[in-house]
Amino acid sequence: MTSAPPMQDLSVSLVLIAMLGVAAPLAARLLDRVVKIPIVVFEIGLGILLGPSLLGWIESTRFTDTLADFGVAMLFFVAGNEIDFSTIRGKPANRAAAGWIISLAAGIGAGFLLVPGPEAAVIIGIALSSTALGAILPILRDAGTSTSPLGIAVTALGAAGEFGPLIAISLFFSGRQVGIASVVLVGFVVLTGVAVFFASRARHTLFHAQVTRTLHTSSQFAVRSIMLILSALVVLSMVLGLDMLLGAFAAGVLWKTVMARAPEEDRKVVETKIDAVAFGFLVPIFFIDAGIDFDLAALTSSPATLALVPLFVALLLIIRGLPSLLASPPGAPPNEKRALILFGATGLPIIVAVTAIGRDQGLISSGIASALVGAGMISLLLFPLMALRQIRTRLRTDARPG
Numbered sequence: 001m002t003s004a005p006p007m008q009d010l011s012v013s014l015v016l017i018a019m020l021g022v023a024a025p026l027a028a029r030l031l032d033r034v035v036k037i038p039i040v041v042f043e044i045g046l047g048i049l050l051g052p053s054l055l056g057w058i059e060s061t062r063f064t065d066t067l068a069d070f071g072v073a074m075l076f077f078v079a080g081n082e083i084d085f086s087t088i089r090g091k092p093a094n095r096a097a098a099g100w101i102i103s104l105a106a107g108i109g110a111g112f113l114l115v116p117g118p119e120a121a122v123i124i125g126i127a128l129s130s131t132a133l134g135a136i137l138p139i140l141r142d143a144g145t146s147t148s149p150l151g152i153a154v155t156a157l158g159a160a161g162e163f164g165p166l167i168a169i170s171l172f173f174s175g176r177q178v179g180i181a182s183v184v185l186v187g188f189v190v191l192t193g194v195a196v197f198f199a200s201r202a203r204h205t206l207f208h209a210q211v212t213r214t215l216h217t218s219s220q221f222a223v224r225s226i227m228l229i230l231s232a233l234v235v236l237s238m239v240l241g242l243d244m245l246l247g248a249f250a251a252g253v254l255w256k257t258v259m260a261r262a263p264e265e266d267r268k269v270v271e272t273k274i275d276a277v278a279f280g281f282l283v284p285i286f287f288i289d290a291g292i293d294f295d296l297a298a299l300t301s302s303p304a305t306l307a308l309v310p311l312f313v314a315l316l317l318i319i320r321g322l323p324s325l326l327a328s329p330p331g332a333p334p335n336e337k338r339a340l341i342l343f344g345a346t347g348l349p350i351i352v353a354v355t356a357i358g359r360d361q362g363l364i365s366s367g368i369a370s371a372l373v374g375a376g377m378i379s380l381l382l383f384p385l386m387a388l389r390q391i392r393t394r395l396r397t398d399a400r401p402g
Contacts, residue, residue, distance in 0.1 A: 016058045020046040021284040038135060040287050040348065041381050044373075047291020060292050064285065071286030073248040074278040075349055077230050079134045079162055080252020081274065087147075088156040092327060096156035099323035099344075100164040103129035106319045114308075115364065119172070123358035126168050127372050128312070128319045130350035131161025132380060136343055139384050145391060149329035150336050154343045157324050165350045166249060170242040173357055184240050192233070192250040199257040208262045215269050222270045223277065229255055245353060290352045294373060298366035305367040312375030321345035335390045342387035348376035 024042040031037055050057045088096070107128035111121030136158055140146040146155070167185065174181045207225075214221040230251040237247030259267055300306055324344025328337055355369035 013058050017288050020288050038380050043284050043287035044291040047288040048294045051292035053296035058292050068286045068289035071282035074282045075134055076245045076248040077252040078278050080249040081256045082137050083159050087152050092156035096160040096327040099326040100160040102323040103320045119363045122172050123364050126165045126354045127351045128315050130165045130347040131158045131344055132346050132348050133158025133162045153327045153329050157327050157344045166246040170246055174241040196257050212266050223273055295366040295370045299370035308371035309374045313378050316345040316379050339387040339390040342383040346379050346383040348380045351376035
């Protein structure tokens with residue numbers, strides 16, 4: 001029996017990935033009345049189901065992997081674009097950063113206890129110190145708490161839990177000595193900071209006018225400009241030997257600065273277009289591809305490897321969740337503190353990205369990588385729901401007549 005030509009394999013994979021992209025929100029909607037499950041969990045789960053781990057209907061190809069890289073870059077662009085630095089600057093950001101440093105140190109320490117080799121320990125430390133800001137912000141908005149003191153604290157935690165790991169990845173896995181990598185990283189941060197500074201000072205009147213003129217035409221100047229800024233900073237970070245997600249995150253921050261003085265209505269339209277490109281096309285491919293690459297056989301190869309999943313879930317709560325309390329608003333009630341722990345311990349995108357690096361470079365086994373990703377999926381599935389329950393309990397208590 002002859003095997004299918006590569007182009008046929010690609011065609012089948014593309015159609016099936018597109019099908020899964022449609023099936024995931026339908027499945028989420030079907031179960032919405034019973035339990036609210038993040039769509040990301042369905043995307044990864046369906047990728048596992050149809051991928052080599054189970055049915056074997058979809059295989060990763062170079063083209064789908066490239067689309068997945070664009071997807072994760074777009075995810076971090078959106079994260080950088082959504083952070084309102086004016087609300088988290090000062091104590092919220094400083095306390096969140098301090099909590100992340102503690103989490104990273106504790107995570108690396110736990111890594112040394114679990115795996116041999118410093119590189120593997122750092123991979124585990126970065127994974128356990130991450131926070132899924134891109135997944136948490138929409139949840140906070142839907143709950144109406146994004147601008148509350150708790151929402152500001154969670155945003156600061158998420159910013160530290162995404163930007164911090166990106167810096168760590170760029171320092172330790174750039175292929176350079178840490179000293180040289182640090183100099184390059186500082187240079188990139190300074191360059192980006194200068195660009196953001198001048199962008200914040202300029203009025204961008206002609207730029208905004210062009211955005212307004214083309215919002216509803218085939219020119220789509222705003223979207224094309226986004227792709228230019230994103231591509232330029234991603235390529236710059238790669239040329240410098242830094243992680244490409246650092247460039248994507250910086251591109252989101254820069255775009256938000258450029259559009260800060262644009263008409264509010266135009267900003268909302270552009271945000272809608274960004275969401276359409278990101279969450280309607282590229283980001284689902286990233287998570288589905290992560291499911292396709294998920295090595296279920298390695299995870300279930302031994303009881304010891306499978307037992308790592310609940311262990312990593314517990315470590316996320318301890319190592320990432322507890323230090324998150326440093327960012328707790330003054331006078332926060334116990335319910336909000338518990339919610340802060342749960343939101344801070346919610347992680348997945350960085351876990352997927354850093355374990356892929358570790359697996360590709362032979363630093364960690366496929367079993368450990370799959371256990372970490374599995375723990376990240378569980379955290380994304382359970383922790384935000386549990387945190388919302390804590391917030392709603394507080395809201396119900398406040399609503400009772402005194």
